[in-house]
Amino acid sequence: MTEDRRRAPLSSELAQRVVDLIAPTISHNINVMDEHGTIIACMEPGRVGSLHRGAQRVIAERRSVLVTVPEPGTSDRPGANEPLMIDGELRGVVGVTGNPREVEDLARVVALTVQLLIAQEHEQDAVSRRHTEARDLVAALSSGTTRPDDARARLAAAGLQPPWSLALWAAGDPRPGGGVAPPPTAESAAARVNGDGARRAAVLHGALWIIGHDRAPAADSPGLPAASRHTRTPATDDVDALMAYAEESRALCRYAGLIPRIERAEPWSREIAVSVAHLPRRTLTRMSARTASLSGAQRRTVSAMASAGSMREAADAVFVHRNTLLQRVDRIRSATGLDIRRPDHLTTVHMCLYAEAALGISHIPPG
Template sequence: MSEKEQPRLASGLAQKVVDTIAPTIDRHVNIMNAHGIIIASSDAARIGTLHEGSVEAIRRNQIIRVAQADDTAGTQPGVNLPLILNERLCGAVGVTGAPHEVEPLADLIALTVQLLFTQEREHSRSARRAAEARDIISALLAGHVAADVIERTLDAHGLRAPLQLELWLPRSEQDPLLEQPALDGARTCWVGLFGAHWRLRKASDEPAADAPNANDRYLIGPAAEDAGELLAQAEAMRTLAGRPAMLPRRELEGIWNQDIAVAVARTPARSLKYLAARAQVLNQEQARTLLVVAAASSMSEAAESLHIHRNTLVQRLERIGQVTGADIRQAAESLRLQHAVYARIALDELQVF
């Protein structure tokens, strides 16, 4: 709700307050809108009628206390208290009885209405944001929405480039992180689509403080400067979501190659076994060693990452060359063997990531 919007008190919410409080305090309670019309009451017959005392309370924006009954005017002793919601006067609360006795009760009722109104407003706002997030992310993943339409939609919701798309496969659908709300101009909420959870966020050089657990399969795309880049990333990430075993756990992102993963994920299922054949003789340790070496800047770095001596690493690589017939010192040979390893991962024959 914009700060400039006039808050509107829903009659259902007002009646809920009356039904809860009136029997407890054993007093007659009315809640009026900004025009003095009773919208909730412990006397159902009065709903929809004008409450004169509240009109005066709203006009003056102050408490009106009635000490004596006036049968001609149809008024009873009591207080009429202006009702402030979202820092705006939007109605009044009336409670019958001796003013000095019921004024604290009227204050309590007004506070209850304010709290419930704020709660309901936040819930509605959250639901609206969730719907908006689903619309935006489903448009990206569908892939057939024009980039300029995506740009306008993002701009309308305060999401401006550079942006990053996140993909997450939580280990539990009850993970509390899934309930994280959207933040205006910073991120959407998580949206479940195509067997995964997705979120769009403002790009940052800093690691996301609200990212999933290091053992979860999670991927965050590079910063996209426009909707065209986002659409391309969304297509690739949706492809990967269809092959969950190929998505890396956060702690293993360093040895994961997205270009190879996407290429293999796009390979027709009937062709995967032929692609995987070259790495069929490798065990899990050998496959991981190959990927670690390919990602490292030096043999020493690879050995340290694997927690083994450099000589042990050299021996492993020699053994990989012997059983596969590939000279992995050659970049092209190594790349072909990596593709084969990823194919086996896609077929759930290896659990490397």
């Protein structure tokens, strides 16, 4: 609990909501007074704002007070008044109107009920604040316009100390046009994360984001479907690097196909995916046309060549003889005009396959 919350005055709006909720269940009027004895919630609107002498005695003496004969000139009514304790502090008074001896026990029950309801509302408000804070934090980090000092201050205000990490989840099926959609139950997953305070989560740009301290959570930690898409970053002490990761992640949210699926062990290059995500859609269409005729075996060959250190390693990766691999390389050259034995041509073909994935024509090149 923060110092601000301990010092915040009891909300009259919240107190009235609680009174309106409880009052229909009993046959007596309920009053809620603040820490000064002023009535802030009541079933008789005309009494709101007036001082309650019995409540002032409760606050001064820190005990229950029965009002049998109200003082002349006051708005008090006969009844029982109980201290309202919230988080161990005397924050106000709850009064139940009626014969003091008859409503004395009822007043204790009502005071406890009011206390529990207000505490529950405070907790919900705290989670709501953390959710808003998380959304603002993700928006700031991914905007590309936030200054490092401001980003660092926001992270510190959220209780997130370096090293920081970032993880992203999206639904397995893209939106029409290839955009990212949040996984099912993403909002509830974000609420659970924000409830413990150790990390911050928000649904933004069509994805679930989680920012935390140290290593990013594993793909299955939020309990999202296995068909979801997921990427996470290494931990970093550098706020500029964290903002770069966030800006990259926002770019990836343009095309769901550029984010790997959890359920598939696909080789994936973040750098290529981010580079492709920044390209105009017409450029993606032009690039994807260049590799449209490649077979599955040829696509796997491209991926193997991109990750292997030699032709022999690439051949072993796709379980073929070196001569078979060379034949595939020649066919790829015939289809695309690019010789993937050349690093620059290999990079171009690889990016064309990522362009296909961005447009939903195919998946990320398999290994």
